[in-house]
Amino acid sequence: AAGVIQSPRHLIKEKRETATLKCYPIPRHDTVYWYQQGPGQDPQFLISFYEKMQSDKGSIPDRFSAQQFSDYHSELNMSSLELGDSALYFCASSLNPLAGVNEQFFGPGTRLTVL
Amino acid sequence: AQSVAQPEDQVNVAEGNPLTVKCTYSVSGNPYLFWYVQYPNRGLQFLLKYITGDNLVKGSYGFEAEFNKSQTSFHLKKPSALVSDSALYFCAVRDDSGGSYIPTFGRGTSLIVHP
Numbered sequence: 040a041a042g043v044i045q046s047p048r049h050l051i052k053e054k055r056e057t058a059t060l061k062c063y064p065i066p067r068h069d070t071v072y073w074y075q076q077g078p079g080q081d082p083q084f085l086i087s088f089y090e091k092m093q094s095d096k097g098s099i100p101d102r103f104s105a106q107q108f109s110d111y112h113s114e115l116n117m118s119s120l121e122l123g124d125s126a127l128y129f130c131a132s133s134l135n136p137l138a139g140v141n142e143q144f145f146g147p148g149t150r151l152t153v154l
Numbered sequence: 155a156q157s158v159a160q161p162e163d164q165v166n167v168a169e170g171n172p173l174t175v176k177c178t179y180s181v182s183g184n185p186y187l188f189w190y191v192q193y194p195n196r197g198l199q200f201l202l203k204y205i206t207g208d209n210l211v212k213g214s215y216g217f218e219a220e221f222n223k224s225q226t227s228f229h230l231k232k233p234s235a236l237v238s239d240s241a242l243y244f245c246a247v248r249d250d251s252g253g254s255y256i257p258t259f260g261r262g263t264s265l266i267v268h269p
Contacts, residue, residue, distance in 0.1 A: 043197070072256070081244060081259040082198065095256050129197050136255035140186045140205045140248070143257075145197030 041065055043146035045130050051152045052120050060115040060149045064132030070094070071113040072143060073105060074129040082129060088113055089135060120153045127151075156181045156249040160260035167235045168268050175230040175243050175263045177219075183251025187228040189219055192242040192262070201243075204228060215239070235267045 044063040052058050064071050070089045074082035075098075084097035088107035099105070102120075107113045117124060127150050131143035157180045167173045179185050186205055190198040202213025209221045219230045230243060242264050246257040 081261045084256050087256060095254050097256065131197075140203065142188060142200040142203055143198075144200065145190075147197050148195075150195075 043130055043132050043144055045128075045146035045149050047149060048147065049150050049152075051154065053154055054120060054122060056120050056153075058117045058120060058151060060117070060128055060130075060151075062113045062115070062130030062132075062146060064111050064113070064130075065144055067134070068132035068144070069111060069135055070133045070141075071107055071111065072131040072133070073099075073113070073115050074131065074145075076127040076129060076148075078126075085115070089137075117151075122153050125151055125153045156185075156247050156258050158245050158247045158258055158260040160243075160245055160263045162263050163261075164264045164266065166266050166268065169237050170234050173232050173235040173239070173265065173267070175245075175265060177228045177230065177245030177260060178226050179228060179245075179247040180226060181247060181249040181251070183249050185226075185228075186248040186250060186257070187219070187221065188246040188248075188257060189213065189217070189228075189230050190244045190246065190259075191215075192244065194241075198244060201230070235265075237267045237269055240265055240267045 072087040073085040076082045085099040087095045091107045105115045127148045129148045131145045134141040188203045189201040204221045212218045245260040248257040
């Protein structure tokens with residue numbers, strides 16, 4: 040079965056650079072979530088989109104922005120990168136949470152290293 | 155408000171023995187509860203969920219979880235542990251009375267199954 044696809048899988052950037060992470064949800068999933076997971080930490084919710092509109096916002100820094108496109112893929116844009124942004128970034132997708140208690144399906148993650 | 159606690163950072167069990175990974179929660183309304191497993195450098199994988207109905211929920215890979223409303227717990231169990239079960243386990247809760255559809259994850263419990 041198709042899974043959530045994230046690209047790139049690994050990314051190395053310098054401080055103050057920008058990065059763009061991409062997420063392709065499972066077909067028919069209309070909701071996308073972004074999480075940040077630091078070493079030994081639980082996933083911290085950043086932001087989510089339903090039908091191309093932002094649906095929930097968590098602890099996403101102002102330096103980050105995201106959007107969901109017409110084909111339901113999503114991109115997380117990160118600017119002015121800081122050392123503390125080094126983490127695993129997960130994308131998850133689900134069916135519409137308004138239509139039921141739907142579990143999230145996570146992608147393999149993008150490991151971002153800021154030097 | 156919703157919160158979840160996993161009181162054990164690590165659980166050690168011998169292969170073939172039963173295992174329990176603990177989770178307690180706090181919600182204002184009724185809880186929707188989830189268990190996910192994470193293998194090294196991988197995304198979280200859904201194991202099982204409780205919405206309503208039977209307190210014993212069966213999930214993937216022989217895992218089950220018991221919902222206990224009076225103790226506000228949702229412990230993950232397996233009758234006979236395998237070495238391949240060694241991974242990081244996350245409990246998550248979503249409050250059905252809240253305005254957000256985003257679950258809150260626990261800090262994770264590292265399960266180590268010894269041969």
